[in-house]
Amino acid sequence: MNREKVQIFDTTLRDGEQVPGCKLDTKQKLVIAERLDGMGVDVIEAGFPVSSPGDFLSVSEISKIVKNATVCGLTRAVKNDIDVAAAALKHAKRPRIHTGIGTSQSHIIHKLNTTPEDIIARAVFAVAHAKTYVEDVEFYAEDAGRTDNAFLARVCEEVIKAGATVLNIPDTTGYCLPHEYGEKIKYLKENVKGIENVTISCHCHNDLGMATANSIAGAMNGARQIECTINGIGERAGNTALEEVVMIFKQHPYLNLYTDIDAKQLNEMSRLVSDSMGMMVQPNKAIVGSNAFAHSSGIHQDGVIKNRETYEIMDPLEVGVNESSIILTARSGRAALAYRAKKVGYELTKVQLDLVYVEFLKYADIKKEVMDDDIHQIIEASNLQDDL
Ligand code: KIV
Ligand code: ZN
Numbered sequence: 001m002n003r004e005k006v007q008i009f010d011t012t013l014r015d016g017e018q019v020p021g022c023k024l025d026t027k028q029k030l031v032i033a034e035r036l037d038g039m040g041v042d043v044i045e046a047g048f049p050v051s052s053p054g055d056f057l058s059v060s061e062i063s064k065i066v067k068n069a070t071v072c073g074l075t076r077a078v079k080n081d082i083d084v085a086a087a088a089l090k091h092a093k094r095p096r097i098h099t100g101i102g103t104s105q106s107h108i109i110h111k112l113n114t115t116p117e118d119i120i121a122r123a124v125f126a127v128a129h130a131k132t133y134v135e136d137v138e139f140y141a142e143d144a145g146r147t148d149n150a151f152l153a154r155v156c157e158e159v160i161k162a163g164a165t166v167l168n169i170p171d172t173t174g175y176c177l178p179h180e181y182g183e184k185i186k187y188l189k190e191n192v193k194g195i196e197n198v199t200i201s202c203h204c205h206n207d208l209g210m211a212t213a214n215s216i217a218g219a220m221n222g223a224r225q226i227e228c229t230i231n232g233i234g235e236r237a238g239n240t241a242l243e244e245v246v247m248i249f250k251q252h253p254y255l256n257l258y259t260d261i262d263a264k265q266l267n268e269m270s271r272l273v274s275d276s277m278g279m280m281v282q283p284n285k286a287i288v289g290s291n292a293f294a295h296s297s298g299i300h301q302d303g304v305i306k307n308r309e310t311y312e313i314m315d316p317l318e319v320g321v322n323e324s325s326i327i328l329t330a331r332s333g334r335a336a337l338a339y340r341a342k343k344v345g346y347e348l349t350k351v352q353l354d355l356v357y358v359e360f361l362k363y364a365d366i367k368k369e370v371m372d373d374d375i376h377q378i379i380e381a382s383n384l385q386d387d388l
Contacts, residue, residue, distance in 0.1 A: 001256050002256070003253075003256045003257065003258050004224065004256060004257055004258075005224070005257075005258055005259065005260065006219050006223075006224055006225065006226055006245075006249065006257050006258070006259055007042040007043065007199065007201075007224060007225040007226070007259075008040070008041050008042050008043070008225075008226060008228065008242060008245070008246070008259050008260070008261055009041075009042065009043040009045065009072070009201060009225050009226065009227040009228070010036050010041045010043065010044055010045065010227075010228060010229065010230070010242060011045040011203075011227050011228070011229055011234070011239065012032065012036070012229040012230045012233065012242075012273060013029050013032060013033065013044065013045060013046050013047055013058070013062070014045040014046065014047050014048055014074055015045070015203075015227075015229060015234045015235060015239050016229035016230065016233040016234050016238075016239065016273075017029075017047075017277075018234060018235045019233050019234065019235070019238075019277065019279060021278075022233070022277040022278065022279050024276055024277060025054075026054065026057055026058045026061055028276045029046070029047075029058045029061075029062060030058075030061055030062060030065060031272070031276070032272060032273060032276060033046060033062040033065065033066055034065060034066070035265070035269060035272060036069065036269075037066045037067055037068055037069045038265070039261055039262050039265045039269060040259070040260040040261045040262050041069050041242075041261065042069060042070065042225075042260065043069055043070040043071075043072050043096065043225070044062065044066060044069045044070070044071055044072065045072045045073075045074060045098065045227075046058060046059040046062040046063070046071050046072065046073060047059045047062075047073060047074070047088075048073070048074040048075070049073045049074075049075075049081075049084045049085045049087070049088035049089075050075065050076075050078075050080065050081040050084040050085065056084065056087075056088050059071070059073045059085070059088035059089065060087075060088045060089075060090075060091065063088065063089050063090070063091040063092035063095065064091045064092075066092065066093070067093070069094070070092075070094040070095070070096045070136065071089060071092040071093075071094065071095060071096070072089075072095075072096040072097070072098050072138065073085035073088050073089050073095075073096075073097060073098065074098045074099075075097060075098065075099045075126070075130070076099070076100075076101070076126075077099055077100060077101040077122045077123055077125065077126035078126070079125075079129055081099070082097060082099060082126060082129050082130050082133070085097050085099075085130075086130075086133035086134065089133075089134070094136065095133075095134045095136065096134060096136040096137070096138055096166075097130040097133065097134050097136075097137050097138070098138040098140060098168070099126040099127065099130050099137065099138070099139060099140070100123070100126070100138075100139050100140030100141060100142055100168065101119055101122050101123050101126070101140075101141070101142060102119070102141075102142040102143050103119060103123075103141040103142065103143060103144060103147040103151065103152055103155050104142075104143035104144070104145075104146040104147040104148075105146075105147075105148070106143065106146065107142060107143050116151060119155065120154065120155055120158050123139065123141075123155055123158065123159050123162075124158050124159060124161075124162045126139075127139050127159045127162040127163055127164045128162045128163060130163075131162070131163040135165070136165050136166070137163055137164050137165055137166075138164065138165065138166035138167075138168055138201065139156075139159040139164040139166070139167055139168065140168035140170055140203065141155055141156070141167075141168070141169060141170070142170055142172050143170065143172045143173060144168075144169040144170050144171065144172070144184070145169075145170065145171030145172060145173060145174075145175050145176045145181065145184075145204075146172075146173065146175055149184060149187045149188075149191075150191075152169070152184070152188065153187070153188055153191045153192050156188055156192045156195065157192050157193050157194065157195075160192065160193075160194040160195065160197070160198055161194065164198060165198055165199065166198060166199045166200075166201050166225060167188070167195070167198050167199070167200050167201065168201040168203050168225075168227065169184065169185065169188065169200065169201065169202060169203070169218070169223070170203035170204070170205075170227075171202075171203070171204045171205060171211075171214055172203075172205060173205060173207060174204065174205035174206050174207030174208050174210065174211060174236075174237060175207065175208070176204075176210070176214055177210065177214075178210060178213040178214050178216070178217040179217065181202075181204070181214040181217050181218055182214075182217030182218060182220060182221040183221070184218075185200060185202070185217075185218045185221040185222055185223050186221040186222065188200065189221070189222045199223075199224050199225050200218070200222060200223040200224060200225070201223060201224075201225035201226070201227055202214065202215040202218035202219065202223045202225070202226050202227065202240070203227035203239075203240075204218070204227075204239070204240045205234065205235065205236065205237065205238070205239060206232060206234075206236075206237040206238045206239060206240070207236055207237045208237075209237070211232065211237075211238070211239055211240040211241070212232075212240050212241055212244040212245060212248070214240075215227075215228070215240040215245060216245070216248055219255075219257055220255065220257075226240060226245050227239070227240065228240040228241060228242040228245055229241065229242060230242050230243070230269055230270055230273040231243070231270050231273055231274060231279075231281050231285065231288060232244070232285075233273070233277070233279060241285075241286070241287070242261070242266075243263075243266045243269075243270065243286070243287040243288050243319070244286050244287060245259070246259050246261045246263055246266065247263065247266075247286075247287055247314060247318075247319065250263060250314075250318070251313060251314060263318055263319050263320070264317075264318065264319065264320045265320060266287060266288060266319045266320055267288055267319050267320035267321050268320055270287075270288035287319055288319070292316075292321070293312065293316040293321055293323075293324040293325065294324070294325045294326075294327050295311060295324065295325070295326055295327065295336075296327040296329050296331060296332070297331045297332075298331055298332050298333030298335075298336065299333075301326050301332055301333060301335060301336035301339075302333055302335040302336070304324060304326070305326065305335050305336065305339050306335075308324065312324060326339055326340055327369055328340055328360070328364065328369065328370035328371075328374075328375070329364055329368065329369055329370070330361060330364040330365050332360075332364070332370075334353055334354075334357050337353065337356065337357055337360055337375075338353050340372070340375060341353075341356070341375055341379065343372075344372050344375050344376060346375075346379055348379075352382075355382055356378060356379055356382050359378050359381065359382050360375075360378055363378055
């Protein structure tokens with residue numbers, strides 16, 4: 001079976017930047033956009049041009065420097081939004097307008113105070129109007145996760161007729177279970193006329209911690225674009241994490257899906273976004289957290305030292321981390337202590353190790369983590385130098 005590519009649509013600079021207190025300036029956005037482009041991202045959502053002069057400027061400047069990726073600007077299904085986005089994207093080599101409207105009952109009644117027919121009319125107008133500026137028009141059905149499938153299919157069919165090239169099916173509130181989201185994509189594939197000519201996109205939020213699982217379920221059911229952010233940052237609990245999607249396809253080759261992302265850049269990219277936004281990455285974050293390749297319990301350390309694969313499903317080098325770390329704590333065993341002692345220059349015999357280990361445990365009970373300097377100190381205080 002042929003492997004199929006899943007396009008990576010990065011929205012770190014749009015949905016990701018909606019994190020409270022984490023605003024980026026244009027210069028920072030340009031640095032990130034250039035790195036995303038170099039890393040193999042297919043689409044960079046650069047901002048929401050009508051939202052502020054600063055966002056307009058960022059989208060416009062990013063459009064000038066991005067060499068390979070499609071540059072995308074978000075709009076509501078509003079004429080002026082689309083006109084402004086088109087102006088901001090005018091220098092892009094591959095411009096895309098991303099327009100859309102809420103389709104769930106909740107959005108139709110409470111947010112937009114209108115009727116389903118009016119939603120379809122506005123959606124069709126927006127796509128057709130965007131199409132007067134650019135060939136590549138993505139339509140989002142906001143809150144598709146909670147939208148009735150039959151109505152969603154009608155909306156999709158109409159916007160395809162109006163010229164949409166990509167259909168974004170957002171689980172805006174992060175509500176769906178993976179099998180439900182996957183079935184939604186399957187339903188659309190089977191019930192929307194013309195859908196074979198467009199790309200289906202997953203845009204999942206993480207309110208219940210299922211954004212990545214839902215995106216993967218979408219891809220397994222036929223979606224060929226995933227919208228995500230570096231470190232999974234974004235509104236509320238965030239978006240699907242780019243690094244997770246990339247590594248899931250690598251680690252599960254039988255899915256026959258791949259991305260063009262150079263995974264070796266993931267770790268550095270994570271740091272760049274975290275530093276630029278002043279937003280720390282949780283230590284246990286999959287792939288890029290500081291503990292993602294750190295082993296601290298004796299049982300795990302012993303296994304990893306004997307063979308990395310006992311407790312690691314991927315090589316840290318694959319994601320740009322130089323090596324796994326063996327953290328010395330009171331739960332570490334002799335194998336870990338010997339391993340770390342060797343790294344700082346001490347090849348301990350079995351007898352020496354037994355002696356040092358007793359001192360090490362006393363130390364480790366006081367300190368949370370025993371560092372390289374501490375190891376020197378413990379070994380030197382153990383008066384072993386002559387025997388070493
Ligand atoms: O979550 C969402 O529905 C969105 C759309 C604007 C694409 O971010
Ligand atoms: Zn979103």
